[in-house]
Amino acid sequence: MRVQVVVFEGVEEQDFIAPVEVLGMAGRASDVRTTLVTTGEPGRVTCAYGTRLDVEHGWSPEDADVIVVPGGGYNRNDGSGVRKVMRxxxxxRRLTESAALKVGICTGAMVLSAAGITKGRNATTHHAAxxxxxxxGATVINARVVDDGDLITGGGVTSGLDVALWLVERFLGAGxxxxxxxxxxxxxxxxxxxx
Known part of the structure; x- marks a missing residue:
């Protein structure tokens, strides 16, 4: 399973690092490859709390079975975070056209919403969104993790742990x-x- 985790200016550290760690551990015992990617060209990304990452890859839809979109900065007005990605x-467009399973962590679900992916679908996000x-147009489910087939969303900052563990269970088994x-x-x- 090829998983690409999108990072961008203002991304919430916990939103993306939890899935990276969970899926990385699962990858030690199975065929899971997790890659950090940017929304565009590779480069340096500064996260919500100042962590700086040098990201070597831009998102390539053809190389992903699963695309994880974390949140961050939904209520900020400085032009960074998910609000910028939502524009x-x-x-x-590439997200909508991709055949990859789409996963939204916290307010990353709002990026999927901006792409029209959650319309008429069951989903969740951070309580503030x-x-x-x-x-x-989404049917909001008050659950920690919502699996609607080819769309999985998690509510809250730490939900990335639960979403990633669910992905492991769904694709690799409960063991x-x-x-x-x-x-x-x-x-x-x-x-x-x-x-």
């Missing part, structure tokens, strides 16, 4: 997910809502 028409998600939980010393929160 990136080229990225949104749920009204906006509903207004965009592998339990092994990763044991190493992390983390127990998943809530029930995964599935259609």
């Amino acid at each position: 990136d028409e080229d990225f949104l 749920k009204a906006d998600l509903a207004a965009s 592998t997910a339990c092994q990763v939980e044991t190493v992390l010393e983390y127990e998943r929160r809530g029930t995964v809502w599935r259609r």
Whole structure:
């Protein structure tokens, strides 16, 4: 399974690093490859709390089975974060056209919403953005993780842990997910809502 995790100026560190760690651990025992990518050209990204990353790859839809879009900065007014990504028409078009399973972590679900992917679908996001998600035409489910087939969303900053563990269970089995939980010393929160 080829997973690409998108990072961008103002991305929330916890939103992307949790899936990277969970999927990286799963990749030690299986065929999971996780790659950080930018929305456009490779380069340096400064995250919400100042972490700087040199990202070697831009997103290439043809090289991803799963695309993870984290959140960050939804309520900021400085032009960074998901609000900027939500205005990136080229990225949104490529996201819509991609056959990859789409995953939104926290307010990353709002990027998927801006692309029209959540319209008429079951989804969740951070509590502060749920009204906006509903207004965009999604059916908002009050669950930690919502699996609507080829669209998976997680509510809240730390939901990336739960979403990634669900991906591991869904594609690699409960045994592998339990092994990763044991190493992390983390127990998943809530029930995964599935259609």
